[in-house]
Amino acid sequence: MTKRKQSQSLRQIINCDLMKLTATPKSHFSRKIRLLLDHLGLPYQLDDPGNVADIDKEIFGGNPLMSVPVLSDRQQVVFESDNIARYLVRKFDPKDTYDVLTENAELLNLRAVMNGIMENDVKLILSARTGMEPDDYPYFQKAKQVIIAGLVWLEKRGQCFAENEITYTDFHLISMWDHLRFYDFVELDFPLLLSATEKLSQSNLVRRSAPQS
Ligand SMILES: N[C@@H](CCC(=O)N[C@@H](CS)C(=O)NCC(=O)O)C(=O)O
Structure with a gap:
């Protein structure tokens, strides 16, 4: 990780400016992202929308598809598990430790x-x-x-x-x-x-x- 990226992550921790993951605890698509966050050592706050069958886009972090996971990183919102994984790796893990960005x-x-x-x-x-x-x-x-x-x-x-x-x-x-x-x-x-x-x-x-x- 470059010094700039490191200090970016540290700033996030110190400011308690936690990323928010809208996800239900049992959601498998969300778990892929929780596993990635946990393995990268990135702290986040879980925002549980409750029943994913509900029709209310606000409980899904503004996702019009009304599904989880949704990542909110300050002003940036990201929909779809694999898009979130790519976003996290590009921002925090330039070495792509877990092979998220593979083209194989x-x-x-x-x-x-x-x-x-x-x-x-x-x-x-x-x-x-x-x-x-x-x-x-x-x-x-x-x-x-x-x-x-x-x-x-x-x-x-x-x-x-x-x-x-x-x-x-x-x-x-x-x-x-x-x-x-x-x-x-x-x-x-x-x-x-x-x-x-x-x-x-x-x-x-x-x-x-x-x-x-
Ligand atoms: N392609 C989406 C699928 C997400 C998805 O289906 N999530 C489920 C929970 S595991 C959900 O929220 N479903 C609500 C619905 O489909 O109405 C992704 O990869 O994030």
Whole structure:
């Protein structure tokens, strides 16, 4: 980190000018960012909007998409988990310690599949939460099938996770996996993914943001 960046972060800490992350404690998309913030040692304040099914853009940090996470860094507001990750790395971690800015197509595919699984997981949760039984609708049955097909695809690439140093791709995996386990919509019979997530969960920093009942 350059001296200028270092003093920028220090100023933020000293002035208690904390970044704010609008996020629910169980949100998997938000957890990717909490893991990044925690690993970068960046303090932040969590602003919990409560029920993400609510229709009120103000509780979502002004995000018209009415979803979390949203980062507020003084006057700068950033929507979308991966945009937030890129913003944080460009501002605070020029070495890109966790490989957020990779252009590697295989890694980007892994992340795309995990993001897709998480999106479909959100569909199932919000349908159940808003009074629709997912099993009654082909739209949600497809969402479940996409989750399963995505997990099968990831399991075939299970050796790509939890290798030497933890990376942003691992942050995706642990956030997705713990969330699926928490909500229990699909059976998680994927030995390589299980062993990678168990390895990642040995870290206190990783466990700190795990969803709690
Ligand atoms: N593509 C978005 C997805 C965010 C997302 O779906 N967040 C969920 C919570 S984990 C949410 O707020 N959903 C509310 C909704 O979709 O109405 C991102 O990467 O940040």
